[in-house]
Amino acid sequence: MSSASLTSRRTFILTAAAAALAGCTTTTPSGKVAPIPQAPRRPTVPPTNPELDAMYGPVEDGGHSIPAVPYQQIDPKFYRQRVANPTGEPAGTVVVDTPSRFLYLVEPGGTAMRYGVGIGRDGFSWQGEGVIHWRQPWPRWKPPNEMIKRQPELEKYSIANGGMAPGVSNPLGARALYIFKDGKDTLYRLHGTREWKSIGKAVSAGCVRLMNQDVIDLYKRVPYHARIVVHQETLYQS
Numbered sequence: 001m002s003s004a005s006l007t008s009r010r011t012f013i014l015t016a017a018a019a020a021l022a023g024c025t026t027t028t029p030s031g032k033v034a035p036i037p038q039a040p041r042r043p044t045v046p047p048t049n050p051e052l053d054a055m056y057g058p059v060e061d062g063g064h065s066i067p068a069v070p071y072q073q074i075d076p077k078f079y080r081q082r083v084a085n086p087t088g089e090p091a092g093t094v095v096v097d098t099p100s101r102f103l104y105l106v107e108p109g110g111t112a113m114r115y116g117v118g119i120g121r122d123g124f125s126w127q128g129e130g131v132i133h134w135r136q137p138w139p140r141w142k143p144p145n146e147m148i149k150r151q152p153e154l155e156k157y158s159i160a161n162g163g164m165a166p167g168v169s170n171p172l173g174a175r176a177l178y179i180f181k182d183g184k185d186t187l188y189r190l191h192g193t194r195e196w197k198s199i200g201k202a203v204s205a206g207c208v209r210l211m212n213q214d215v216i217d218l219y220k221r222v223p224y225h226a227r228i229v230v231h232q233e234t235l236y237q238s
Contacts, residue, residue: 044082044111055080056213062138064168066212069196078102078116078200080214085112087229094132094190094228096208098125101200103190103208105221115218118198118209125202126179126188127232131225133180138166144187147205168194174212175219179228190228191215 047055056069071079078101085106087095095104095112098119104112119125142163143154157164164170173192180186189207192215198204199211208230210218 044084046076047079047081052079055217056211059213059216061174061216062166064138064166064174066168066174067194069211069213074116074196075200080113080115080217082107082111083114085110087112089227089229092223092226094222094226096228096230097234098127098230098232099234103210103218105218113218113221115210115214116199118193118195118200118204119202120204120207121202125232126186127230128181129227129229130179130181130186132177132190132222132228133185133225134178135219135222135224136176136178137219138174139170139172139176139191140164140166141170141172168212173209173215175215177219177222179230190218 052071056071058068059066083104085104087093087104087106089095089104089106091106091108093106095106096102096117096119097104101117101119103115103117105115106112140163141157142159143151143157145158148154148158155161168174171191171193172189173194175192177190178185179188179190191207191209192212193209194212195203195209196211198209
């Protein structure tokens with residue numbers, strides 16, 4: 001092939017490549033080529049110690065003083081952290097993986113915020129799909145009648161008696177999210193707790209508990225009337 005032919009062929013290839021690139025970029029009024037917009041990347045790496053200090057440090061909220069959590073004494077897998085979404089559920093869904101002791105809030109873009117939780121003892125656990133129909137900061141605790149029958153000493157906190165006043169010692173902690181199904185209260189909650197040692201264990205009377213710092217974070221993120229799915233069998237790789 002002659003040198004003239006080679007030059008002509010190279011010119012054609014470069015022109016075609018430029019045309020192809022032009023289809024993936026935009027030109028600003030100044031004539032400069034703008035970069036192709038990229039989807040925001042969200043880190044899915046474990047939090048650093050300075051981040052953990054901030055996440056689980058003392059908090060003043062709603063007139064209440066929440067003490068720091070000694071997170072060094074908790075299994076690191078239960079720290080609040082962003083992970084690749086393992087649930088297959090759409091963004092905005094809350095998913096509880098009961099056996100693994102994780103709660104996921106699914107985000108757009110293939111990630112989820114994961115929280116370590118404590119869950120109900122055998123025989124007091126709930127599963128299925130519902131809606132987070134009601135949300136309450138610093139709720140009053142009103143144990144249901146079934147619980148009072150098992151623990152008569154709780155009668156003073158009954159619905160009829162107005163429940164237990166809000167506070168750090170209140171079993172519902174700093175926030176409560178109430179699960180409804182078919183328009184009816186299931187009596188199960190996502191709620192805070194000061195008992196950080198219970199995270200990763202099955203100790204509560206059916207509810208899903210998070211550290212107070214984590215439930216405050218979840219409360220800020222979860223959509224109103226979010227769909228919630230609670231599984232009693234392991235479905236996801238953690």
